[in-house]
Amino acid sequence: MSWLDVAPNSHFSLNNIPFGIISRRGTDATRVCATRIGDNVVDLSVLEAEGLLSEAFGDEGSTRRFFAKPTLNDFAALPVETRDAVRLAIQSLLSASSSTLRENAELRQRAVLSIDAVETHLPLTIPDFVDYSIFPAHALGAGRAIFGPDTPLPPLFGRLPMAYNGRAGTVSVDEVIVRPQGQIRAFSPGREVSIGESRALDWEFELGAFVSHSTKPGTALSPSSAQSHIFGFVLLNDWSARDVQSLEMVPLGPFNGKSFATTISPWVVVPAALEPFKAEKDIAPELGLAPPPEYLQEPSSAKTAYDIEFASDPSTAHLVATANYRPAAWSFPQLLAYQTFSGARLQTGDLLGSGTISNDGPRKQGCLLEMAKGGKEPLEVGGEQRAWLLDGDEVVFSARAGPEGSGVGFGELRGKVLPASHLQAA
DSSP, X not given: OBSSOOXXXXXXXXXXXXXXXEEETTTTOOOEEEEEETTEEEEHHHHHHTTTTHHHHGGGGSSOOSSSSSXXXXXXXXXXXXXXXXXXXXXXXXXXXXXXXXXXXXXHHHHEEEGGGEEXXXXXXXXXXXXXXXXXXXXXXXXXXXXXXXXXXXXXXXXXXXXXXXXXXXXXOXXXXXXXXXXXXXXXXXXXXXXEEOSOEEOOEEEEEEEOSOOOTTOOOOHHHHGGGEEEEEEEEOOEEHHHHHHHOTTTOOSHHHHTOEEEOSOBBOHHHHGGGEEOOOOOGGGOOOOOOGGGOOOTTOOOEEOOEEEEEOTTOOOOEEEESTTXXXXXXXXXXXXXXXXXXXXXXXXXXXXXXXXXXXXXXXXXXXXXXXXXXXXXETTEEXXXXXXXXXXXXXXXXXXXXXXXXXXXXXXXXXXXXXXXXX
């Protein structure tokens, strides 16, 4: 329990202690590292400057400062043991049993802020972004929405994680996106091709993972050694223009249909916070997935998935879909092992997307493409129908693990669609 007020239904209990980047509203907008507990934000650069985290940083903090920085990259690059020790020190300072910060009014005034008094920013500089597809239900559902009800899983789905290189420069924590334009193939019987604004705009509900410390070129990680290279997790919306994607997909995969916007939640939830919610993967045996090659194998009882419940809500405040993370066919450590097997290096701040989180069953899908069957069966939402997103629609994602009061969540990831008229020619 914390000495700060934390609502029982808050995603940011004392068990969480995520990391993010803030600036104070109405000031010079200097960006610093922070954590969130309830509706309070704690400026970690203040605690660091006061020496309250020195013991946790150890030798790493004797000559360097990590939290008076505009990104979390330097902190993320530290050894996992140091990062975990710092998080535990912060947790201790905020616990009800500690008076160090609670009884120092002057320090508390400088360090503890209301969430309404700050702006959040992109938590890390992102060198590379790779988006995967690791949920069998999505691979089946998307394929069948486009190619027909008898479409099987891709034959190599169980042998290797499918992925494409995204565009790191358009990842943001913005709460609005502009409808893209491009060369499009209509989702109509005639499949007409034209140039114009996308009329098949979609969301993709994903979990994102940030890389912690870099690897040297030529280093191949194993699923076991890759675990310490994960800094933390965020919610991720890989916005998709399905009609643009449809035209450009073959033979090299998506480009403009995806690259216009990817948004993430601002608070990075670290693996230590999710440790109590680790679970074995829950993959339906009837899928008959081929076993992974030896270099990607994990022990059969390995708990490398998470028991996290995801939910997506539209602007009408009606629940659209829910799903759980456990049916993922691949873990993030396996993705890093796959990504580095060729010798490709990882860099601090690299972002990996899980791909659309979909489960079997009605209203268990993480995108409109699946739920509305490629626009053929519009979704009923609060008395309205949606085949694709309309201008003014707002998509809201949330996810949490564990019960109210002691659970760990990600907060909300919001995104409102602005019309293509906001695009500017130059």
